[in-house]
Amino acid sequence: MTIVFKVSEPLKGKMVEFYKDKRREKTPPYAVFQATDADTIITLYESGKVMFQGISADIDANMWAEMEKKISGKKININEGKEKKEKKDKERKSLYRLNTIGSDEVGVGDYFGPIVVTAAYVPKSQISFVEDLGVRDSKALTDEKILSIAPTLIKEISHCTYILNNEDYNKYQKMGYNMNKIKAILHNKVLFLEKKKHQDYDKIVVDQFVYPAKYFEHIKEAQEKVEDITFLTKAESVCASVAVASCISRYVFLKKMDELSDTLHLPVLKGAGVDVDKLAADIVKTYGREKLQTIAKLNFRNTEKLNEYL
Ligand code: MG
Numbered sequence: 001m002t003i004v005f006k007v008s009e010p011l012k013g014k015m016v017e018f019y020k021d022k023r024r025e026k027t028p029p030y031a032v033f034q035a036t037d038a039d040t041i042i043t044l045y046e047s048g049k050v051m052f053q054g055i056s057a058d059i060d061a062n063m064w065a066e067m068e069k070k071i072s073g074k075k076i077n078i079n080e081g082k083e084k085k086e087k088k089d090k091e092r093k094s095l096y097r098l099n100t101i102g103s104d105e106v107g108v109g110d111y112f113g114p115i116v117v118t119a120a121y122v123p124k125s126q127i128s129f130v131e132d133l134g135v136r137d138s139k140a141l142t143d144e145k146i147l148s149i150a151p152t153l154i155k156e157i158s159h160c161t162y163i164l165n166n167e168d169y170n171k172y173q174k175m176g177y178n179m180n181k182i183k184a185i186l187h188n189k190v191l192f193l194e195k196k197k198h199q200d201y202d203k204i205v206v207d208q209f210v211y212p213a214k215y216f217e218h219i220k221e222a223q224e225k226v227e228d229i230t231f232l233t234k235a236e237s238v239c240a241s242v243a244v245a246s247c248i249s250r251y252v253f254l255k256k257m258d259e260l261s262d263t264l265h266l267p268v269l270k271g272a273g274v275d276v277d278k279l280a281a282d283i284v285k286t287y288g289r290e291k292l293q294t295i296a297k298l299n300f301r302n303t304e305k306l307n308e309y310l
Contacts, residue, residue, distance in 0.1 A: 003052045003061040004081035007044075008072045011064065015044055091230075092238045098202040099123040101194050102241030103187045105207075106249040108179055111272045111280065111302045112295055113257050114166060115182065118249040119190035120159040121198045122241040129156065130240050138236045138243040143254055150251030157244050160193040161252055162186055166295055173299045180210045184218035191226040204228055207235040207242050260295060268295075277302050281309035 007015070012032070019035035019042060027034055034043045040054040052061045058078065065076040077083075103119040122130055133149045134141070141149075153159075164172075164186060172182050187206055195204065208231040210218070219225055235242040261268045264283065269276050280302055283291060292298060 001053070001055060001057045002081070003057050003078050004049060005061070005065070005076050005078060006048045007050050007064065007068055007076075008048070008074060010071050011068050012044065012048060014067065014071070015042075015050065015064065019044075092232065095203065095205065095230075095232075095239050096127070097124060099198075099200055100203050100205050100239055100241040101191065101198065101201050102205040102235065102239045102243075102245050103191050103194075103207070104236060104242050104246035104249055105183055105186065105209075106246070106253040108183065109272060110253075110270050111276045111297055111300045112268050113253060113260060113270070115164040115169060115186065116161060116249040116253045116256070117164070117183070117186040117190050118159055118161040118245040118252070119187075119194035120153075120157050120241045120244040120248065121194055121201065122157060122244055123200070126157065127240050130244055135240070135243045135247055136237070138246040138250075139234075141247070141250075143250075146247055146250050147254065150247050153244055153248055154251070157248075158194070158197060159245065159248055160190045160197075161248060162190050163252065163256065166297060167293060170293060170298050173297075180214065181218040183209055184215050185222065187215075188219045188222055188224075188226055191229075192224045195226055203230050205230050205232055205235050205239045205242050207246070208233045264295075272300055272302055274305075277305040278309050280306040284310065 016032060019033060019037065022035040022037050024034045024036060028043060030045050030047070032044045032046055034041065037060060038056065040052055040057050040060045042060060043051045050064070061078045065078055068074050068076050099122070101119055101121045103117060105115060105117040107113050107115040133152060134145065135149065135153070164182070169182065191204060191206070195201070204226060206229050212229070212231050215231070216227070232238065236246045237243070257268050257270065264287070266279070266282070269279055280292065280296065284306060292303065296303070
């Protein structure tokens with residue numbers, strides 16, 4: 001059993017005092033302390049969140065909930081965390097059967113190639129079509145499968161794709177935009193365009209890569225914003241439009257990588273590992289260092305590491 005709730009500053013102080021002899025040697029990140037009392041583990045976080053774990057967690061939790069009421073008058077519902085989680089789970093389950101606009105991006109972990117972001121609109125009437133193509137578990141699909149199904153998706157599903165080329169990416173970086181800001185700007189762009197085409201959606205879903213508050217901070221300068229967003233982690237497994245967006249983005253990315261391989265006359269690799277360092281060094285030898293400006297994300301560590309192979 002795990003119970004989580006937030007306590008006031010005065011109660012935090014009381015808890016620190018109460019558990020001072022029962023503290024565990026190690027304190028988890030962002031925690032004030034972690035203690036063991038009988039078979040309950042108590043963790044108090046700097047934020048005021050407290051977590052009780054163990055078969056009799058409710059006993060300790062109830063004791064502190066009552067104490068909170070006495071000290072600050074604040075009523076704590078010890079089942080709140082559980083209820084929130086149940087609500088979230090239910091929301092995730094029901095999402096698959098709604099008209100949704102969803103977005104996802106590809107290329108953010110790859111030294112070479114662009115960042116591709118897509119927003120797709122999948123109405124209820126197209127969900128089984130999408131499922132029949134095998135889109136549901138888009139993260140688990142091989143490149144081969146993506147290449148075979150994405151052309152059908154591109155033809156049949158309403159979507160909007162934006163490709164951020166490396167030159168522009170490198171410009172953004174120079175302006176001080178970090179990866180999450182760039183992603184937020186691009187997601188907002190494609191969502192806005194897709195939303196304009198469809199008024200009958202139930203939900204707009206983004207595969208979460210940053211806290212919602214931070215997302216909106218990143219796009220605060222945008223003229224046109226989409227604000228009615230449901231952020232979900234692993235959204236591609238619970239939302240058909242996100243799964244489609246993910247497939248199309250990957251397809252476009254793979255095609256762009258093929259084009260790049262053709263123009264460079266060598267197979268360009270995905271990712272950002274050691275093989276990529278070596279390949280980048282080869283490219284610098286043949287085409288000069290300035291070539292990287294237009295084909296790679298220069299702020300990645302690969303730009304430094306390729307020097308070892310020159
Ligand atoms: Mg994603």
